[in-house]
Amino acid sequence: RFAEINYGPWDRLANNAPFIEGVGPKPAGANFYPADMTKEEFEAAAAEDPTLRSLYTVVVRGDDGGLRAVPYHEAYAAPMQRAAEKLRAAAALAEEPGLKRYLELRAEALLTSDYQPSDLAWMDMKDNTLDVVIGPIETYEDQLFGYKAAAETFILVKDREWSERLARYAELLPMLQEGLPVPPEYKQETPGTDSDLNAYDAIYYAGDANAGSKTIAINLPNDEEVQLQKGTRRLQLKNSMRAKFDKILLPIADVLIAEDQREHITFDAFFGNTMFHEVAHGLGIKNTLDGRGTVREALREHASALEEGKADILGLYMVTKLKEAGELDADLMDHYVTFLAGIFRSVRFGASSAHGRANMIRFNFFKEMGAFERDAATGTYRVHFDKMTEAMNALSEKILRFQGDGDYEGVAAFVAKYAQVEPELQ
Numbered sequence: 001r002f003a004e005i006n007y008g009p010w011d012r013l014a015n016n017a018p019f020i021e022g023v024g025p026k027p028a029g030a031n032f033y034p035a036d037m038t039k040e041e042f043e044a045a046a047a048e049d050p051t052l053r054s055l056y057t058v059v060v061r062g063d064d065g066g067l068r069a070v071p072y073h074e075a076y077a078a079p080m081q082r083a084a085e086k087l088r089a090a091a092a093l094a095e096e097p098g099l100k101r102y103l104e105l106r107a108e109a110l111l112t113s114d115y116q117p118s119d120l121a122w123m124d125m126k127d128n129t130l131d132v133v134i135g136p137i138e139t140y141e142d143q144l145f146g147y148k149a150a151a152e153t154f155i156l157v158k159d160r161e162w163s164e165r166l167a168r169y170a171e172l173l174p175m176l177q178e179g180l181p182v183p184p185e186y187k188q189e190t191p192g193t194d195s196d197l198n199a200y201d202a203i204y205y206a207g208d209a210n211a212g213s214k215t216i217a218i219n220l221p222n223d224e225e226v227q228l229q230k231g232t233r234r235l236q237l238k239n240s241m242r243a244k245f246d247k248i249l250l251p252i253a254d255v256l257i258a259e260d261q262r263e264h265i266t267f268d269a270f271f272g273n274t275m276f277h278e279v280a281h282g283l284g285i286k287n288t289l290d291g292r293g294t295v296r297e298a299l300r301e302h303a304s305a306l307e308e309g310k311a312d313i314l315g316l317y318m319v320t321k322l323k324e325a326g327e328l329d330a331d332l333m334d335h336y337v338t339f340l341a342g343i344f345r346s347v348r349f350g351a352s353s354a355h356g357r358a359n360m361i362r363f364n365f366f367k368e369m370g371a372f373e374r375d376a377a378t379g380t381y382r383v384h385f386d387k388m389t390e391a392m393n394a395l396s397e398k399i400l401r402f403q404g405d406g407d408y409e410g411v412a413a414f415v416a417k418y419a420q421v422e423p424e425l426q
């Protein structure tokens, strides 16, 4: 059973340590390349035959001992044909025209290894309730070169209510942008509305997506030509997040949140904070005020962590503002206490992860502002509502200014000061 969960004899959550005696370490190139092939041999051969680098071929040794590319639809002909038949049967039953068309084109793609037409059709599909993400998609399994896509499937049911709410909030972004706690020049850009953000329940996982840990959010397609033409779609998998909430966040809260505040740890708030994080990426500013270029270029290696930190804190800001505007039926205290519990969950990723660092910064900044306090006797933390609101606004302002100023030195000093794990939290 453990081998089935891991799709092999290596423990994916323990850096692929083998758990069956005698199997040895996992090959970096998985099964995409011959086991005895060297990188040099591959590079030399790929200079002659670019199909060796294709996302959709396996590399094998030919009779002459040289390297040869075999397209997936030939190498795995039987399972690909079977999957294509099933997709065509599903297309025959599909009522929504966009879904029908996508399923037909995807079936074709499995048989030809030409995925672009179906990726385009997938982006055109807007009114479907059911969704199927299927085919060779992500390349993480190829640790040797990152060229080869591994097959996977998700079957998803769109959460229409949440999806409609998200579309509504995206419309309110200009109002939220105006309300940001910064001087006007830091909010002069029109906020980006990425309306193709939806919530789903995942009812089936297979292959790469199902190996070891479970994917909880998808951002596709990966084909850059399709991205340029149609953008991307972000899919948040609500029931998988629910499992994470039940199995990880609640047990952490039972240890670290003041007993009388634990009733404020709710899944609605947890999921809401996650979704608002996504929408909040559209707020703020993308170019520095001095006109030198993008925030990303100016802040270099700190750019991603700061942008994620921005989305986290502005997500909470959005909840607060939408509640004030009567657009959201939520208990702010639920969102605040659940947010704090979320910080405890994420600091576990450690100071070597950008996400872990962003959470340490938030923790220390909030602590300094008195947003919460620790009871030394029980080791639990208690949120102070008013100070939490102040801390949220202050941190929002700080991050938005760093971004607008493109202040690389300032961010570096800020990270050095706040991204420390204090002993009591260790």
Ligand SMILES: [Zn+2]
Residues within 6 Å of the ligand: 277, 278, 281, 308, 311
């Ligand atoms: Zn993000």
